[in-house]
Amino acid sequence: MAAIRSISNELSEDLARLAEVCGQCVVTLQPKDAHAVSGVAWQQKLVVTVNHAVRAEEVTVLFGEGKSAVAHLKGRDPSTDLAIFTLETDEATYAARGDAGQLRIGNFVLALARTRRGNLTASSGIISGVMGPWETWQGGQIDRFVRPDITLYRGYSGGPLVNARGEVVGINTSGIRRGTPVLIPTSTVTRVVDELVAKGHIARPYLGIALQPVPLPEDLVAKLNLTARYGLLIIHVENHSPASRDGLMLGDIVIEIAGQTIAPVATGHHLVANHQVGESVAVGIVRSGEQRQILVTLGDRGKP
16 A cells, blocks of 8 residues: 555656646736636747637736736637737746647646636646547648547636646647537647748638539539539629639539539538649539639638
8 A cells, every 4th residue: 555655646746747847838818808818838929829718919928936928919810729929028938849649549638727817727637539630610720639538627728738748739729629628739839820920810722602512403414424413502702702803603503623523511611721822723613504614713811
């Protein structure tokens, strides 16, 4: 029993040290008239948090030991639920980052956060699910699906998930999967932060159309020798959009993108998710019973 107590005490002390050391990069972001949210001091003068929890453009950032600084919004990406703020002063201890790609089911992890008074708090658990890349409901590309079996108390979204080596492997959020805690991996955070710093926004290719799946009449399929049995009916074309500019029209039925047959459940975003802003894409349509190709140059949905 003494040996078991000794091991338990040693593990307890190790976890306490892990929280203390890793907690140095955890901050509180306090808007003037809203609830506080946790964040991570990511790199020089930059703090990362979750977009859904902070709408202010200026916040007070609380560090450990009673220190604080003012920070201003640098950019936000709702599709990956990330926002970054620039610190006026360089008071922070920055995160030591790890690779979420190395996480396995059953790995121990620690979620860290700070309260509105700047006190460090922790919640522990294990990794309960891992999968490949996935896309959020707003079209954000997340490099890996990681689900921790962990309780994210109020204010924990925006704080880091830490592995047993004391490395930040990502940002915790309950804002992009219907309240379920998931991880935004460090690789995704770094990619989004770099683009927000460089451009102020995340480039999102778009056509500017609303679509509705429709079955194609059998006689039309036979007449045009189509492989598709379904298409996407254009039910709205945005003014001054790439689709409007390049000739797509209300009532056109989209059947191909860049020579590839489309899925009947695709949206305008999904049609071009694998293409780049400024790229010219051949859109195969049926118009007035005839098959046509319309070349559309993709615009940037994310540009302010």
